[in-house]
Structure formats: C-alpha cells, structure tokens
Amino acid sequence: MQKISTFLWFDDQAEAAARFYTSVFADSRIVGTTHYTEAGPGAAGTVMTVTFELAGQSYTALNGGPIFPFTEAISLQVDCADQQEVDELWTKLTADGGEDGQCGWIKDRYGLSWQLVPRVLTELIADPDRAKASRVIAAMLQMQKIDVGKLLDAAEG
Template sequence: MPKVVPCMWFNGDAEEAAKLYTALVPNSAITHVQRNVSDGPSGKEGSVLVVEFTVAGQPLVALNGGMKMEYTHAISLMIHCDDQTQVDSVWNAFLAHGGKEEQCGWLRDRWGVAWQVVPKVMFEFLSSPDRAAAARAMQAMMKMVKLDVDALRRAFEGKSAA
C-alpha cells in the first residue's frame, strides 16, 4: 500500500532541521540519511541530500533542494499534545531554537515551517454536540497565541475567566 510522506525543502540544512525536530518532539527519530553521490545543485558529493525521520511517529523527509524556498500557511505540521505540560514543552522548545509565535496555537520554526501545537482536548471541544460550547471554545482559541487548556475548558463550560 502506498504511503504519503511529506517532503520538506531546505537549502543545505535538512539534517540540522531533522535533528532539531527529533530532539524537540517526543517519539521522534532520524531513520536514514542519504548523501549526494556526486556534485550537483543540491550539494557536493558526500553532503546530505535527504534525511528520513519521524516526528511523533509521523514519517517525514527533509530534502536539501539546492536553493531557498519559502514556506506558507498553506501547509503546516500539527502536533497533538496530551495536556498543557506537553503544549508548553513543545512550544517553548521551538521558541528557544529560533521559532516565532503566531496566532491560535501556530508558530514558525527558524526555517519558516508552520507548526500547530494543539492539545487533544481541543478536538473534543470542537466536535461536541453542544454547538454553543464548541463555539465558545473556538472563540477563546481565536484570541490566544499559545493554547491554554484551562482557559479553553472554562470557555467550553461557559465559565468566566477567573
């Protein structure tokens, strides 16, 4: 059965990015490094061409494509966190390594890759049959930068912020 594996484009620092991602997110590892077999647009013979790795168990590929490409919000990588401790840990680790905060649980790493750091409970809130509660959670999320599980829960439950 074919498998879809996202391939991320870098300009000479694919291995550095893969090492950072696998260090920041639990259940992650580099699984293979492919080197260039000759000089070419992607680098000198022996330099890193492709890095295969997993982030939180999700297979990814980092490619040294030979030129700088810009990432957009059109695609992002979402990390489902078990609780606020995981949200804080992953969020703070990205920021400590050159990341920049955005809105609604989004941040960009130092290469410009968009990441969403989302507590799993957010999906429960948004899929609730209580549409008013789901809407309150969504409205609360829209006002946040890093997502706050307690504040989202209070909004979902219709409790005022204390």
C-alpha cells in the first residue's frame, strides 16, 4: 500500500467517478469498495468508499454528501507525452458535462479539476534562455487546451 494517497470527496458519485477515471487511463483499476453500515452516516448498504488506481497511483473516493465540493485549489496534473495524448484526454475528461478551462486546466463531469500538461511545455519553460521561456509562457497564457505547435513556434520567436 502506498503511504500517501489522494482522497477525493464526492456527493454520491464516488463509484461512478472511479469507474470513469479507470476507463480513461491505462494501467488503472478499481481495487476495492466499502459500504455504509447501519452506523451511518450514509444509508446502510450504499457505497461509502472506492479505492482505485490510475496509472499505478492510488486514490480513494468517498460518498460524503454535498458538504465539501471540489474547487480549483486542488487539481490532478497529467504529464502528457504529446499533443495526441493531450487531445485524447481533453476529449474524454470534458465529455458529458466537463468544462474547458484556461492554460490546460479542465473540470470533469464530477467537478474535479485536471491539468493536462504536454511534457514539452515543462521543458520549454525550464529552458535557460529566459526570453524563450517567457515567450512560451506568454503563448500558454492565451490558450485553453495547450497547443504544442504554438508553444514551439513561440519558443522559436
């Protein structure tokens, strides 16, 4: 078991969310499910938690009620190998009620924020040529979904 893992609080969609997320990412699976008992606070027999893995990373989803909704203060960042991966994940994660955001951020249908970051963006903004890095950042700030071609054009000046 992983020592530190991410815990996600849902209203009552923990199981649906876990199934959705494990369908989106390779090397993912549902590990286990617990149910509320007569002790509550949820209705006895309903799903309390779902433990799942995304690309080998452990998560737990809780059906905790509407007390604590997601905000952009926390997001899951995905290292994307290329534009194709960004495009595929953007389409899947925004489907059926998700929302486009700025600078590679999106919200899925459950309200969880994601950052889809092409690896080249990280490399370009870390470039020792600070003028190049600044041009790339300026270009990225104008985007919703990150466009690798436009980042490379900005890097060239």
